[in-house]
Every structure is written in structure tokens, then in C-alpha cells.
Amino acid sequence: MRVAFKAMVVCVALASVAPQAGAADAAKAGEPVIDTGDVERFYQLYERTHGQPTAEQLQKDYLDGGSAGLHQFAKARRITGEAIAANLAKHPQAYVDAKRCMAALPDTRVRLKASLRKLVELYPDARLPAVTIAVGRGKPVGTASADTGVQIGLEALCATDWINPDVEDRFVHVIAHEYVHVQQVPAFVETEQATVLESALMEGAAEFVGELISGEVAYLHLKHNTKGQEKAIETKFQTDMDKRDLSDWIYNSKPGNPGDLGYWVGYRIVKAYYRNAGDKRQALRDIIGLRDAKQFLARSGWQPGMELR
Known part of the structure; x- marks a missing residue:
């Protein structure tokens, strides 16, 4: 992150x-x-x-x-x-x-x-x-x-x-x-020209793997702030995901005004990928080694508002 x-x-x-x-x-x-x-x-x-x-x-x-x-x-x-x-x-x-x-x-x-x-x-x-x-x-x-x-x-x-x-x-x-x-792959996480989708997956992968090893996501406020609004948030995300203006989704949290909804959407896409994978160890390697955001999204099976336990 x-x-x-x-x-x-x-x-x-x-x-x-x-x-x-x-x-x-x-x-x-x-x-x-x-x-x-x-x-x-x-x-x-x-x-x-x-x-x-x-x-x-x-x-x-x-x-x-x-x-x-x-x-x-x-x-x-x-x-x-x-x-x-x-x-x-x-x-x-x-x-x-x-x-x-x-x-x-x-x-x-x-x-x-x-x-x-x-x-x-x-x-x-x-x-x-x-x-x-x-x-x-x-x-x-x-x-x-x-x-x-x-x-x-x-x-x-x-x-x-x-x-x-x-x-x-x-x-x-x-x-x-x-x-x-x-x-993560330096070329993927260090670019200054990332799209909303690429940035969300970069942060979402860190959220998901971080949760896997520590027991909880880092940005806990997002779990509460998004409850019941997943479909609306993620439908809007789909519209914006190819943009390079990140200001509505990433790195926009301030004290008293938490944001960064892209972290949560990215986390849910990554979680869908992992859940649908037969080989979890390979899935984890894919998540950490993520390079192609569009390909990863297509293979994830994610849909706006889908239920993810």
C-alpha cells in the first residue's frame, strides 16, 4: 500500500x-x-x-x-x-x-x-x-x-x-x-501512470495477502463503510476503472474523511480470484506477481456486488 x-x-x-x-x-x-x-x-x-x-x-x-x-x-x-x-x-x-x-x-x-x-x-x-x-x-x-x-x-x-x-x-x-x-512486481507497483484498476489491484492484493497472514485487513474502516453498498460502489468502479485520475478511488483519505474505496474493491476482486482458484498456492503466486490487471480481472470471476464470504 x-x-x-x-x-x-x-x-x-x-x-x-x-x-x-x-x-x-x-x-x-x-x-x-x-x-x-x-x-x-x-x-x-x-x-x-x-x-x-x-x-x-x-x-x-x-x-x-x-x-x-x-x-x-x-x-x-x-x-x-x-x-x-x-x-x-x-x-x-x-x-x-x-x-x-x-x-x-x-x-x-x-x-x-x-x-x-x-x-x-x-x-x-x-x-x-x-x-x-x-x-x-x-x-x-x-x-x-x-x-x-x-x-x-x-x-x-x-x-x-x-x-x-x-x-x-x-x-x-x-x-x-x-x-x-x-x-510485488516493481514495474507494476511503482508506475506513476497506473489506472484506477491497476492501483486498486495493487492495494487490494496487499490487503488480501495481508489479511491472509495477519488475520485482518489493514484498512478496517472500509469493511464497515462499504457494508450494504458493494454493488453501487463497484458498479461505479467499473465505469472509472480505466481512468488515470485516481482521486475518487485511491490515496484520498484524510483525517475525518476516510476514502480509498479502491482498496476495498481491489481486495474483493483479488478475493474472488483466490476463492475461484483450484490451486491456492498458485493463486497466491499469481496475486503477488500480478502484472496484467485486465487479464487478472477477467480471470477473477468478480462481478459488482457479488457475495464473498
């Missing part, structure tokens, strides 16, 4: 030790690494400065000495000491709330460990890049790629309580969703 909301990218790893030791241990175990050291260093600085670190302190004492994942996150999303300081001054409560969200990380890690092991069990070709949870400038929630792994902004994901009010559940399921994006 891309977030920003152009890539709500979030993922988790399985060890919260020093980055180098954690990476070595995880590599031996065949598991991804999760590095939360940047969060700890940020809040050490935050406490030392009574919640008012300067831009210079944030750059020198937090960003410059951060993990490789934090450096990648900063480079990809223009996270600087100045940007963090400006957001902290504008939205101080977000960083107070994020510190409380830290309490959910240990149990989140345990559950994600099980989820990612299930991914490997169901999809042995899974890539296992590192995940970094850090503190950023309020957005995006995260970024993900097969080359650089997953980076999550603690304060950004913490603020999205409209997705799922339970902090631990939100972290587990959103991270599972984002980890699926790492597995």
Missing part, C-alpha cells in the same frame, strides 16, 4: 536489538530485521530538551547518527531536522501521542513475527528486507521497496486511528499490508 497517503507504507521486523547484531541474528534465522533504535534515540533527545529540540539538534543528534533505514526514509521523503522541528512546533501533541504508541511495539513485534513466518510458509520466494520504525515529520506513514526495505513513521501511523482504533491491531495489519508491497 503506498501511503502518504500515497503509500501507507508500513512494516515490521522481528528483532529490536542494535542494528548490526539484529541484522546478523535475523539473517541467520531467515527473518527480517526490525530496528526501533531510532525511536529510542529520538525520545531520548526529546526528553533531554523538554520536548523542544532544535532543528540543529534533530539533524545532528538524531538524523545524522541514525540507522541506514532512517537515512533512506529521510532521503526519500525530505525528512530533515528543520522539517521535524517545524512539524513538532505545529503539532506537538502528535509526538506526545506517538510516545504512547511505543508501548504497543513489543506485542506488535510478536504478532508480526508470526505473520511474516506465515508469509514465508505460503510464499517461499518472499523477500525479507529490513524494517525501520522511526520518527519523522508527520508524513508519510511510510515507504517500502524491495531494495531498501520498509520505513515507518511512528508518529504518522500513530495518528491514523480512523483506520483502526486499536493501536496494536493497526500496526500489525498495516505493516503486514506494506510488507506485501515489497513482494
Whole structure:
């Protein structure tokens, strides 16, 4: 899932030790690494400065000495000491709330460990890049790629309580969703010219596989907001699916105004494909390796409003 909301990218790893030791241990175990050291260093600085670190302190004492994942996150999303300081001054409560969200990380890690092991069990070709949870400038929630792994902004994901009010559940399921994006075909998920259908299937595949491995979809609000309206929503989707203007369907959620209905339609198309497949393991490979949206749709058996248990 891309977030920003152009890539709500979030993922988790399985060890919260020093980055180098954690990476070595995880590599031996065949598991991804999760590095939360940047969060700890940020809040050490935050406490030392009574919640008012300067831009210079944030750059020198937090960003410059951060993990490789934090450096990648900063480079990809223009996270600087100045940007963090400006957001902290504008939205101080977000960083107070994020510190409380830290309490959910240990149990989140345990559950994600099980989820990612299930991914490997169901999809042995899974890539296992590192995940970094850090503190950023309020957005995006995260970024993900097969080359650089997953980076999550603690304060950004913490603020999205409209997705799922339970902090631990939100972290587990959103991270599972984002980890699926790492597995997908780069040429399919990284294009800037995707149609509504292609974008919906990209996100829908991450929703479906994420649910398969973690027990629930990431964007739980869509399950409730669409109930009883499936046929109307999906009939409209059919009309728009070849458009390249995504604004009515994808990456249009805002606090107090949840959107992203394309995620849910894509999820239902993918679920129909999986349900109708005789060979579920091959179906999962098809879903993760999806390249041709129109062909996939035709083979799915999906129809607007169809019942999918």
C-alpha cells in the first residue's frame, strides 16, 4: 500500500536489538530485521530538551547518527531536522501521542513475527528486507521497496486511528499490508501512470495477502463503510476503472474523511480470484506477481456486488 497517503507504507521486523547484531541474528534465522533504535534515540533527545529540540539538534543528534533505514526514509521523503522541528512546533501533541504508541511495539513485534513466518510458509520466494520504525515529520506513514526495505513513521501511523482504533491491531495489519508491497512486481507497483484498476489491484492484493497472514485487513474502516453498498460502489468502479485520475478511488483519505474505496474493491476482486482458484498456492503466486490487471480481472470471476464470504 503506498501511503502518504500515497503509500501507507508500513512494516515490521522481528528483532529490536542494535542494528548490526539484529541484522546478523535475523539473517541467520531467515527473518527480517526490525530496528526501533531510532525511536529510542529520538525520545531520548526529546526528553533531554523538554520536548523542544532544535532543528540543529534533530539533524545532528538524531538524523545524522541514525540507522541506514532512517537515512533512506529521510532521503526519500525530505525528512530533515528543520522539517521535524517545524512539524513538532505545529503539532506537538502528535509526538506526545506517538510516545504512547511505543508501548504497543513489543506485542506488535510478536504478532508480526508470526505473520511474516506465515508469509514465508505460503510464499517461499518472499523477500525479507529490513524494517525501520522511526520518527519523522508527520508524513508519510511510510515507504517500502524491495531494495531498501520498509520505513515507518511512528508518529504518522500513530495518528491514523480512523483506520483502526486499536493501536496494536493497526500496526500489525498495516505493516503486514506494506510488507506485501515489497513482494510485488516493481514495474507494476511503482508506475506513476497506473489506472484506477491497476492501483486498486495493487492495494487490494496487499490487503488480501495481508489479511491472509495477519488475520485482518489493514484498512478496517472500509469493511464497515462499504457494508450494504458493494454493488453501487463497484458498479461505479467499473465505469472509472480505466481512468488515470485516481482521486475518487485511491490515496484520498484524510483525517475525518476516510476514502480509498479502491482498496476495498481491489481486495474483493483479488478475493474472488483466490476463492475461484483450484490451486491456492498458485493463486497466491499469481496475486503477488500480478502484472496484467485486465487479464487478472477477467480471470477473477468478480462481478459488482457479488457475495464473498
